[in-house]
Amino acid sequence: MCGIVGYVGHQNAETILLDSLRRLEYRGYDSAGIATLFLANTSCQTAIRRAAGKLENLREFVKQNPCQGTIGIGHTRWATHGKPTEKNAHPHQSDPITLVHNGIIENHLQLREQLLSAGHQLKSDTDTEIVAHLIAAEKKNNQVNFITATRAAVQQIRGAFALAILDENEQDTIVCIKQACPLIIGIGQHENFIASDFTAILPYTNQFIILEEGDMAVVKKDTIHITNFDGVEQNRPIKILDWSPSVAEKNGFSHFMLKEIFEQPLAITDTLRERLSFIENKVVLDGVHLDKLKHINRICIVACGSSFHAGMIAKYQMEDLVKLPVELDLASEFRYRPVLVDAHTLVIGISQSGETADTLAALRHAQNKGALLLSICNTLESSIPRLCHHSAGTLYTRAGPEISVASTKAFITQIVALHLLGLGLAQQRDQITKNDIIEHMNALLQLPTAIETVLQEDSLIQKIAQHFVSSTDMLFLGRGALYPIALEGALKMKELSYVHAEGYAAGEMKHGAIALIDEKMPVIVLAAQSHVYEKVVSNLEEVKTRGGCIVGILDENDDALKSRCEFSIHIPVVPKSILAPVATVPLQLFAYHLANAKGLDVDQPRNLAKSVTVE
Ligand code: AGP
Numbered sequence: 001m002c003g004i005v006g007y008v009g010h011q012n013a014e015t016i017l018l019d020s021l022r023r024l025e026y027r028g029y030d031s032a033g034i035a036t037l038f039l040a041n042t043s044c045q046t047a048i049r050r051a052a053g054k055l056e057n058l059r060e061f062v063k064q065n066p067c068q069g070t071i072g073i074g075h076t077r078w079a080t081h082g083k084p085t086e087k088n089a090h091p092h093q094s095d096p097i098t099l100v101h102n103g104i105i106e107n108h109l110q111l112r113e114q115l116l117s118a119g120h121q122l123k124s125d126t127d128t129e130i131v132a133h134l135i136a137a138e139k140k141n142n143q144v145n146f147i148t149a150t151r152a153a154v155q156q157i158r159g160a161f162a163l164a165i166l167d168e169n170e171q172d173t174i175v176c177i178k179q180a181c182p183l184i185i186g187i188g189q190h191e192n193f194i195a196s197d198f199t200a201i202l203p204y205t206n207q208f209i210i211l212e213e214g215d216m217a218v219v220k221k222d223t224i225h226i227t228n229f230d231g232v233e234q235n236r237p238i239k240i241l242d243w244s245p246s247v248a249e250k251n252g253f254s255h256f257m258l259k260e261i262f263e264q265p266l267a268i269t270d271t272l273r274e275r276l277s278f279i280e281n282k283v284v285l286d287g288v289h290l291d292k293l294k295h296i297n298r299i300c301i302v303a304c305g306s307s308f309h310a311g312m313i314a315k316y317q318m319e320d321l322v323k324l325p326v327e328l329d330l331a332s333e334f335r336y337r338p339v340l341v342d343a344h345t346l347v348i349g350i351s352q353s354g355e356t357a358d359t360l361a362a363l364r365h366a367q368n369k370g371a372l373l374l375s376i377c378n379t380l381e382s383s384i385p386r387l388c389h390h391s392a393g394t395l396y397t398r399a400g401p402e403i404s405v406a407s408t409k410a411f412i413t414q415i416v417a418l419h420l421l422g423l424g425l426a427q428q429r430d431q432i433t434k435n436d437i438i439e440h441m442n443a444l445l446q447l448p449t450a451i452e453t454v455l456q457e458d459s460l461i462q463k464i465a466q467h468f469v470s471s472t473d474m475l476f477l478g479r480g481a482l483y484p485i486a487l488e489g490a491l492k493m494k495e496l497s498y499v500h501a502e503g504y505a506a507g508e509m510k511h512g513a514i515a516l517i518d519e520k521m522p523v524i525v526l527a528a529q530s531h532v533y534e535k536v537v538s539n540l541e542e543v544k545t546r547g548g549c550i551v552g553i554l555d556e557n558d559d560a561l562k563s564r565c566e567f568s569i570h571i572p573v574v575p576k577s578i579l580a581p582v583a584t585v586p587l588q589l590f591a592y593h594l595a596n597a598k599g600l601d602v603d604q605p606r607n608l609a610k611s612v613t614v615e
Pocket residue numbers: 304305306307350351352353354355356359405406407408495609610611612
């Protein structure tokens with residue numbers, strides 16, 4: 001995934017572009033670049049500045065080589081085609097066209113051959129550069145204008161693409177294209193902004209147009225004209241976003257991840273707001289078309305990464321609440337299988353970004369087979385909620401923008417939203433008593449406070465993490481609802497500390513993985529009170545007798561088990577229905593502090609991006 005920005009107005013474009021890109025770096029950070037149009041004497045010219053590595057490298061380069069002009073585009077890259085070098089950094093150019101791109105051009109090889117045989121000189125290894133050549137060729141060969149040439153070129157490309165395009169001969173215009181990758185327009189006073197997401201341009205405006213599939217926008221400083229690729233007018237509403245700019249900043253925390261971990265109580269409170277009715281003793285699922293779900297006879301959940309782990313917790317909980325079979329699939333697997341779903345199947349897509357290509361494709365696959373679609377999402381009006389809009393809708397988490405690549409508050413609020421959904425489906429099917437509904441709602445109300453209690457262990461967790469800075473392997477063990485949390489804890493450790501960590505069902509250890517245990521192997525055991533507590537204690541002893549170094553995640557009053565662990569982190573005793581999110585927080589902090597102690601880039605770990613909008 002990459003981040004693209006654009007500006008046209010009365011201010012210095014370079015300043016706006018670099019500032020906006022800073023808030024998009026989480027989308028990809030292996031190279032960056034900007035381009036502006038400016039008048040030199042009487043002719044319009046293009047300035048391009050690019051640098052490999054972090055945005056800071058580009059900033060330094062631009063300091064020495066500033067760009068003029070009040071119109072421009074910018075890009076921060078997560079490489080898909082071509083190594084992260086200056087040559088492959090965006091913007092890419094084919095005179096007079098310059099552009100930036102997020103996504104993948106799937107037929108780029110065929111187009112590359114076509115252009116090379118027509119005598120074009122391609123300077124990079126990217127798929128993106130091809131689009132600039134296509135537009136320039138359309139202009140030159142058919143003697144048409146910028147907009148017509150762009151329309152013709154876009155009809156030739158397949159794949160996922162959000163594009164922002166400049167033409168040196170049209171110094172007041174940016175053309176934007178949206179196909180399967182997010183792109184929004186921010187509306188200012190005699191200036192307009194373009195970005196991959198809201199947070200990039202939040203300091204400049206809170207009025208946005210969200211481009212839809214197949215939109216082409218011609219953006220000038222005072223006008224925005226939207227059509228489809230065939231030139232047919234499209235009306236898009238202006239949306240007001242009530243997020244303050246500070247929401248996208250760190251507010252004194254050293255990393256976005258730590259800020260977002262500490263925001264979890266508030267994020268949960270926001271996600272629960274107006275969804276627990278103690279007057280009618282029921283949950284209220286705004287945005288979900290429950291009436292369409294009366295006749296479902298099974299549920300499938302599709303997601304990736306942490307969202308998949310949230311789905312695992314939902315499977316355990318929803319089957320118990322709704323009394324329907326709940327299957328769970330990695331979206332990247334589901335989308336390529338001849339899955340048995342039909343009009344009586346509810347397929348739930350879980351996604352923080354709402355743009356994950358595999359999850360979007362899995363939902364489309366299910367839709368093509370007649371299934372009902374519902375999404376749990378944290379990003380308003382992104383592609384996945386829009387796909388589910390005409391089916392069973394979306395239950396939004398209200399975690400606010402999650403900037404750090406590692407998902408924390410979004411993950412926790414996904415668990416909460418899925419819990420609410422399970423209660424809503426159970427009450428619709430008369431599978432739950434009023435007392436049980438009230439018990440679950442009261443448990444959910446306890447969650448913010450319970451997590452606040454765990455957050456107070458932060459400095460202890462930091463001390464424990466520092467003991468493991470030289471560990472190269474790690475095991476996370478859990479049973480029942482804590483097995484998905486063991487997987488999530490391992491994923492956090494992998495993606496932040498680059499430690500080879502594995503999450504394992506504690507009962508599965510004796511079937512092979514126990515051979516890994518020795519005194520060098522830290523084993524994090526989730527041993528909070530549950531119906532399988534004694535079994536977990538046995539597993540912990542099996543590890544201990546083989547010399548494993550145990551970090552226990554224990555109930556606050558479990559002194560007996562504490563004596564069996566080298567280190568222990570205590571969590572409050574809570575109702576079992578909210579144990580999973582509470583037990584997650586120590587593992588988030590453990591991975592954060594270990595990565596920090598190793599001096600790694602916590603918010604932008606190597607090789608990763610916040611949302612994987614490519615296959
Ligand atoms: C989680 O820490 C990772 N950043 C990653 O696994 C993420 O959960 C996954 O890519 C799914 O993203 P989504 O929720 O935006 O679909």
